[in-house]
Amino acid sequence: MLQVVMFNVTNGLIVGAFYVLMALGLSMIINLSNVVNFAHGNFLALGGYIAYTLTPYIGFWGALLIAPFLTAIFGWVIEQILIRHVYARNHIYSLLLTFGLGFVLQDTCRFLWGPSPLPLGIPDLLSTPITEDLFFITWYRVFMVVVVIVAVTGLFSFLRYTRVGMRIRAGTLDLDTVSALGVNVAALRSYNFAVGSYLAGLAGVLAAGQIGLNPNMGDDLIMPSFIAIIVGGVGSLTGTLLGGLLIGVAAALTTVVMPSASEAVIYVIMAVVLLIRPRGLLGEEGMLS
Amino acid sequence: MNGTFVNKYATTAIIWILLITVPLWLPLFGGYTALAGRVVVFALAAMSFNMLLGFTGVMSFGHAAYFGLGAYGCGLFLKYVTPSTPLAMLAGTLLGGIAGTLFGLLLVRRRGVYFAMVTIAFGQVCYFIAYKWDDFTGGFDGLRGFIRAPLHFGLFDVDIANNSTAFYFFVILVFGLAAAAQAFILRSPFGRTMLAIRENERRARFLGIPIEKHIWLSFSISCFFTALAGSLYALLNNFADPLGLNYIMSGNIVMITVMGGMRSFWGPLVGAVLFVMLQDYVSSMTTNWMFFVGLTFVAVVLFFPRGLMGMFQKGART
Numbered sequence: 138m139l140q141v142v143m144f145n146v147t148n149g150l151i152v153g154a155f156y157v158l159m160a161l162g163l164s165m166i167i168n169l170s171n172v173v174n175f176a177h178g179n180f181l182a183l184g185g186y187i188a189y190t191l192t193p194y195i196g197f198w199g200a201l202l203i204a205p206f207l208t209a210i211f212g213w214v215i216e217q218i219l220i221r222h223v224y225a226r227n228h229i230y231s232l233l234l235t236f237g238l239g240f241v242l243q244d245t246c247r248f249l250w251g252p253s254p255l256p257l258g259i260p261d262l263l264s265t266p267i268t269e270d271l272f273f274i275t276w277y278r279v280f281m282v283v284v285v286i287v288a289v290t291g292l293f294s295f296l297r298y299t300r301v302g303m304r305i306r307a308g309t310l311d312l313d314t315v316s317a318l319g320v321n322v323a324a325l326r327s328y329n330f331a332v333g334s335y336l337a338g339l340a341g342v343l344a345a346g347q348i349g350l351n352p353n354m355g356d357d358l359i360m361p362s363f364i365a366i367i368v369g370g371v372g373s374l375t376g377t378l379l380g381g382l383l384i385g386v387a388a389a390l391t392t393v394v395m396p397s398a399s400e401a402v403i404y405v406i407m408a409v410v411l412l413i414r415p416r417g418l419l420g421e422e423g424m425l426s
Numbered sequence: 427m428n429g430t431f432v433n434k435y436a437t438t439a440i441i442w443i444l445l446i447t448v449p450l451w452l453p454l455f456g457g458y459t460a461l462a463g464r465v466v467v468f469a470l471a472a473m474s475f476n477m478l479l480g481f482t483g484v485m486s487f488g489h490a491a492y493f494g495l496g497a498y499g500c501g502l503f504l505k506y507v508t509p510s511t512p513l514a515m516l517a518g519t520l521l522g523g524i525a526g527t528l529f530g531l532l533l534v535r536r537r538g539v540y541f542a543m544v545t546i547a548f549g550q551v552c553y554f555i556a557y558k559w560d561d562f563t564g565g566f567d568g569l570r571g572f573i574r575a576p577l578h579f580g581l582f583d584v585d586i587a588n589n590s591t592a593f594y595f596f597v598i599l600v601f602g603l604a605a606a607a608q609a610f611i612l613r614s615p616f617g618r619t620m621l622a623i624r625e626n627e628r629r630a631r632f633l634g635i636p637i638e639k640h641i642w643l644s645f646s647i648s649c650f651f652t653a654l655a656g657s658l659y660a661l662l663n664n665f666a667d668p669l670g671l672n673y674i675m676s677g678n679i680v681m682i683t684v685m686g687g688m689r690s691f692w693g694p695l696v697g698a699v700l701f702v703m704l705q706d707y708v709s710s711m712t713t714n715w716m717f718f719v720g721l722t723f724v725a726v727v728l729f730f731p732r733g734l735m736g737m738f739q740k741g742a743r744t
Contacts, residue, residue: 173539175677222728228539229485230727233684236677237723244717360550360673363543371540397558404551411532411544 145389153385154285160362162336164377168309169329175235178355179242184208184338185345205338212334216327247352257345281343364407370420449591459594465702466601467659472682472694474651480688482644483624487542488549489679492649494671495522496656501666504572511575515657522653530645534638553671569666687735696734
């Protein structure tokens with residue numbers, strides 16, 4: 138029994154870590170640009186597929202470094218040619234735009250890499266279990282959690298200590314004032330979008346090593362990411378972090394008791410949070426609403 | 427003023443003449459009547475959605491939930507309770523409408539992107555329930571094993587079960603009644619208040635209008651009509667599909683509305699014609715239909731944000 142619980146808790150933390158990576162990127166884009174990027178799951182898939190293509194040439198480690206960067210560049214280009222045109226318009230347009238973009242990206246992946254699932258080769262070192270007793274925890278799982286911790290720490294330090302990071306945080310609170318102070322808000326948003334895409338790409342590479350690749354792999358992750366943001370509170374990245382881990386672990390623990398309800402439980406958490414604390418766990422009142 | 431008045435009635439008359447004569451002219455273009463039924467059902471869903479988006483200025487991205495609940499409510503009633511088409515439609519409408527009314531309570535205080543995200547998430551709740559509850563809802567394969575029942579009017583029967591033309595007329599009858607009810611609501615003082623909220627929420631609040639209550643009511647009404655469209659959809663296909671509850675369906679409803687023109691009463695109908703034609707044509711031409719449909723979405727947003735009807739309207743804003 139203990140082993141089952143352990144298995145599910147580690148599973149939950151790992152799944153939660155995915156949600157966190159993905160939700161943080163989404164959350165950053167929502168905070169600064171007020172755009173819910175429906176195509177974020179497709180950015181994730183794209184990151185994974187790029188890594189798949191690069192692995193034969195530069196190996197897994199190289200792909201892990203390069204693929205998220207290429208995803209970020211792709212995100213930056215998309216922001217430049219598509220997304221920035223709808224900032225000033227009704228929110229419905231940004232939703233529809235990214236919704237359509239998601240369709241296009243998904244079919245593009247299907248066209249370029251084929252509709253059937255593909256495996257991403259990971260180094261042998263990572264595919265072995267850490268001990269006999271804990272056979273279900275491979276080093277890859279530990280590695281994923283470490284990467285996520287490094288990425289999240291990096292992101293928070295970036296936002297805290299660099300000039301651009303501070304501007305992004307300031308822009309989240311009051312974009313007009315930031316603009317009035319002479320910051321190029323358009324460039325800031327592009328940059329921010331690229332950082333969000335980087336996180337999606339990174340999550341994509343990690344996910345590909347664990348569950349393999351398929352064109353709609355992002356679809357299963359995008360809804361939990363929305364919920365992580367709602368539960369944590371729109372406007373708060375720490376909240377998103379907390380929300381992602383919370384729903385990941387909650388879903389995994391529910392699997393122990395009642396497997397069929399594991400996906401439903403995250404929606405229940407959301408409903409409860411909305412009833413008791415509508416702004417989300419760490420959200421600020423009136424933020425973006 | 428008089429010009430627009432005549433114009434408005436002319437548009438309505440043309441639309442109704444075209445709708446009623448569908449069985450005569452559609453086969454000439456290689457279409458079939460069930461396709462027209464699909465257009466009308468999607469149009470009703472999108473027009474109901476547009477009461478919220480276009481006329482109250484609130485955007486939901488989860489209307490598939492109420493559409494799908496309407497379909498499941500109708501199908502489940504036919505399958506498990508009694509084979510009566512009107513009662514099944516009532517059951518579907520009530521199921522979707524009441525669910526929407528309850529969800530609405532949780533989300534009226536949210537605005538903008540946040541509102542949209544919460545509606546998406548609620549939509550997915552319904553999708554998961556239908557998807558997971560195998561024995562009752564048919565799970566991923568959808569709900570089968572029911573068939574629309576003939577209508578009994580005491581003196582005579584209308585066999586909508588086997589006669590597809592009769593069923594089409596039944597669909598446009600329901601559509602007409604629903605559209606008339608919507609037009610009536612939009613013209614009433616309540617409808618004018620919805621417009622006031624759309625135009626300037628803060629000013630409306632200063633005038634003493636209880637904004638939350640109105641948005642909630644508008645959301646609820648919109649959900650009831652959407653669920654009615656959903657119940658027609660179940661009858662049309664003799665099938666309820668969990669994908670009809672998915673956020674992709676919500677996106678399609680939004681797209682139909684925007685493509686036709688969200689500031690126009692009949693815009694969503696025009697959008698539904700375009701959308702069904704596009705979907706039918708592209709999926710018959712290529713397996714990569716998502717690519718082309720997605721590209722159309724992107725193009726509409728970037729180049730035709732006012733939709734087809736919006737292009738004929740003067741002074742409409744995006």
